[in-house]
Amino acid sequence: MSATAGPIREEMPAPAVCLQNVSMTYPSGQQALRDVSLTVAPGEFVSIIGPSGCGKTTILRIIAGLVRPTAGGVFLDLPQGPGAGSGNIGFVFQEPTLMPWADVFSNVWLPLRLRGLSKAAARPEIEAMLERVGLTDAAGAFPGELSGGMKMRVSIARALVTAPPLLLMDEPFAALDEITRFRLNDDLLSLWSDLGCTILFVTHSVYESVYLSDRIAVMGNGPGQIREEMTVAGKRPRNGDFRVSGDYLAACATASRLLRAATAGGG
Numbered sequence: 108m109s110a111t112a113g114p115i116r117e118e119m120p121a122p123a124v125c126l127q128n129v130s131m132t133y134p135s136g137q138q139a140l141r142d143v144s145l146t147v148a149p150g151e152f153v154s155i156i157g158p159s160g161c162g163k164t165t166i167l168r169i170i171a172g173l174v175r176p177t178a179g180g181v182f183l184d185l186p187q188g189p190g191a192g193s194g195n196i197g198f199v200f201q202e203p204t205l206m207p208w209a210d211v212f213s214n215v216w217l218p219l220r221l222r223g224l225s226k227a228a229a230r231p232e233i234e235a236m237l238e239r240v241g242l243t244d245a246a247g248a249f250p251g252e253l254s255g256g257m258k259m260r261v262s263i264a265r266a267l268v269t270a271p272p273l274l275l276m277d278e279p280f281a282a283l284d285e286i287t288r289f290r291l292n293d294d295l296l297s298l299w300s301d302l303g304c305t306i307l308f309v310t311h312s313v314y315e316s317v318y319l320s321d322r323i324a325v326m327g328n329g330p331g332q333i334r335e336e337m338t339v340a341g342k343r344p345r346n347g348d349f350r351v352s353g354d355y356l357a358a359c360a361t362a363s364r365l366l367r368a369a370t371a372g373g374g
């Protein structure tokens with residue numbers, strides 16, 4: 108082995124998600140993305156903000172493999188989660204999409220059931236996840252008996268019960284009141300820090316993106332392009348103190364300015 112001169116370089120981990128020059132035109136002819144490049148490091152929390160219709164959901168759907176881009180490359184480097192199958196990406200939608208006829212426990216069991224685990228075999232994982240999201244006492248309740256915030260907790264528990272290394276979240280808290288949203292923001296951050304997963308989070312809220320993220324990708328008007336990226340300064344763990352800190356307010360101002368610039372003058 109030969110020695111190399113110069114400074115020792117830290118090995119950069121391969122990105123968990125890498126989009127290279129991705130474009131997407133739906134069969135209807137609607138162009139949703141144009142030349143989008145984005146990398147997300149393992150364990151990073153990245154938000155995507157942008158105006159309605161700019162292609163945020165399309166990015167998540169492409170990463171999840173639900174639609175194929177018409178051009179460009181999508182590279183994922185994700186450790187396999189436990190259990191069989193390729194379900195190592197969790198997806199949380201704006202609507203909790205729970206099975207109304209099944210109780211909370213059975214809703215969270217679903218992805219494990221799809222992997223062939225009986226209710227009894229899955230019980231320890233389900234109970235641990237319900238405890239993490241504060242729903243132990245609601246295990247036997249049906250979705251119709253739950254508040255919006257509790258339904259979203261079930262949806263998050265269901266997405267995380269298979270311990271996916273990548274969690275995609277599409278405006279999960281948009282329909283919730285602000286107090287519930289703030290609480291779920293904090294709970295999500297502590298889950299993320301405990302589980303060590305990578306999160307890509309779509310939101311319309313500049314404030315939410317700043318509170319949660321390490322980095323923010325700012326999209327412009329369609330056809331969708333990422334116009335800017337910013338890093339959010341601010342120590343972790345973040346909590347209510349961060350919401351009133353100078354770092355937070357400065358980052359919100361920067362993100363708002365970038366969003367305004369990105370959406371000025373149409374696509």
Ligand SMILES: Nc1ncnc2c1ncn2[C@@H]1O[C@H](COP(=O)(O)OP(=O)(O)OP(=O)(O)O)[C@@H](O)[C@H]1O
Pocket residue numbers: 133134135137138139157158159160161162163164165166329
């Ligand atoms: N299945 C589809 N077929 C045709 N066009 C689609 C389809 N899904 C999305 N589009 C179009 O692609 C563009 C991007 O849509 P997308 O849902 O990705 O945007 P978005 O930024 O997530 O919007 P919003 O913030 O309103 O949820 C829009 O013009 C939308 O109408």
